Each structure stands twice: as C-alpha cells, then as structure tokens.
Amino acid sequence: DAKTTQPNSMESNEEEPVHLPCNHSTISGTDYIHWYRQLPSQGPEYVIHGLTSNVNNRMASLAIAEDRKSSTLILHRATLRDAAVYYCIRGSQGNLIFGKGTKLSVKP
Amino acid sequence: GAGVSQSPRYKVAKRGQDVALRCDPISGHVSLFWYQQALGQGPEFLTYFQNEAQLDKSGLPSDRFFAERPEGSVSTLKIQRTQQEDSAVYLCASSLGAYGVYEQYFGPGTRLTVT
Numbered sequence: 001d002a003k004t005t006q007p008n009s010m011e012s013n014e015e016e017p018v019h020l021p022c023n024h025s026t027i028s029g030t031d032y033i034h035w036y037r038q039l040p041s042q043g044p045e046y047v048i049h050g051l052t053s054n055v056n057n058r059m060a061s062l063a064i065a066e067d068r069k070s071s072t073l074i075l076h077r078a079t080l081r082d083a084a085v086y087y088c089i090r091g092s093q094g095n096l097i098f099g100k101g102t103k104l105s106v107k108p
Numbered sequence: 109g110a111g112v113s114q115s116p117r118y119k120v121a122k123r124g125q126d127v128a129l130r131c132d133p134i135s136g137h138v139s140l141f142w143y144q145q146a147l148g149q150g151p152e153f154l155t156y157f158q159n160e161a162q163l164d165k166s167g168l169p170s171d172r173f174f175a176e177r178p179e180g181s182v183s184t185l186k187i188q189r190t191q192q193e194d195s196a197v198y199l200c201a202s203s204l205g206a207y208g209v210y211e212q213y214f215g216p217g218t219r220l221t222v223t
Contacts, residue, residue: 034209041216042216043199043214043217044151044201046213049209049211091209094164094210095141095153095164095167096153096212097153100150101150
C-alpha cells in the first residue's frame with residue numbers, strides 16, 4: 001500500500017511548536033516525502049517535501065529519519081491559521097496518493 | 109497572482125444528468141491533475157495531463173468519466189449519467205514541470221451533489 005500512516009488528530013496550543021509524525025515503512029529509494037495541508041472548504045496547499053536530508057522553508061521544517069521509514073513535520077510556532085488536515089504523502093511520480101491525514105486543532 | 113480556478117464552485121445534478129466541470133490552471137503549467145474527494149476522506153487521483161496529452165487515467169472510476177485538455181491549458185472533466193456515488197468535491201491541480209516531483213497548486217474544487 002502506497003499510503004502512509006498518520007495519527008487521526010492532534011491538538012496544539014497557539015504559539016507552541018507542533019510535531020506531526022508520519023510512518024512510511026515501505027518507502028522506496030526514489031520516493032519523496034511530501035506534506036500538504038487542507039484548510040476547511042479549500043483545496044490542499046503544498047507545505048514542504050524532501051528525499052533524504054532535513055528540509056526547511058518559510059512554512060515548516062521536515063525531519064526525515066535516517067532509515068527514511070518515518071518523518072516529522074515541524075511547525076515552529078502554531079497559529080490559529082495552521083488548523084487544518086495535514087497529509088503526509090510518499091511518491092516519486094506526479095500524482096499524489098493521499099491518506100486521511102492528521103486533523104490539527106490549535107487552541108488559543 | 110492568479111491561482112488555479114474551477115467552475116462552477118457548486119453543482120447540483122439530478123441522477124442521470126451529464127455534468128461538465130472546468131479547470132483553469134496557472135498559465136504556463138505543463139501538468140494538470142484531477143482528484144476526487146469524498147466527505148471526510150483525502151483526495152483520490154483521477155487523471156493526469158502533460159500539456160494536451162492524457163498520460164494517466166488509471167484513477168477514473170468508470171467509463172462515465174471523461175477528461176480533456178485539448179489545447180494544453182483549460183481542462184474539462186465530464187461525468188455522464190451521474191449517480192449518487194459521484195457526489196464529491198472534484199479538485200484540479202497544476203504544476204510547472206512534467207511528470208515528476210513538483211509542487212502542485214490546487215483549485216478550490218467543485219462540490220457536486222447528485223440527487
């Protein structure tokens with residue numbers, strides 16, 4: 001199965017860091033790890049992607065385990081606007097195979 | 109700047125009717141994808157275009173679903189003889205590069221309700 005494993009839901013407090021885990025134990029050597037998020041009533045939005053090394057951008061950081069069987073999306077300071085469903089996706093081709101994702105709630 | 113747009117945003121169809129959903133990708137984007145998202149689920153891939161060529165239609169659920177992108181820009185997803193199980197949000201995404209690892213930009217989706 002090409003889908004990844006994520007917790008159904010997580011809660012965070014505003015302005016605190018959030019670590020969203022993802023397991024992809026059957027990942028192949030050419031598969032990238034992608035993260036997208038979807039706010040209510042909107043299409044998914046790209047967050048970050050990586051292959052082997054940890055990655056940083058303006059939105060988040062992606063920490064990839066050395067064996068690549070798991071990864072963690074890190075939001076450094078959660079805001080109320082970060083409340084969304086976060087999808088961890090593995091793939092090397094264009095089409096994305098989404099799972100159910102993790103619903104992140106952010107408390108003020 | 110202009111993102112991916114889709115129309116209509118909402119469509120109600122009676123069972124058995126044909127519908128056409130439109131996607132306007134970001135100008136210059138080579139790749140275009142269609143996804144179907146049922147309530148409470150993640151999006152499911154339907155089909156992929158590279159310019160005007162439909163390179164992958166493995167996700168289309170039945171031969172009632174048809175997609176085209178005749179000039180390599182605007183795309184239309186057509187569903188013939190709609191059924192209740194077709195009720196979903198249909199998402200379009202485009203990306204700059206050809207088949208590969210590129211950031212996909214999604215439209216807001218068209219919510220189809222079949223009654």
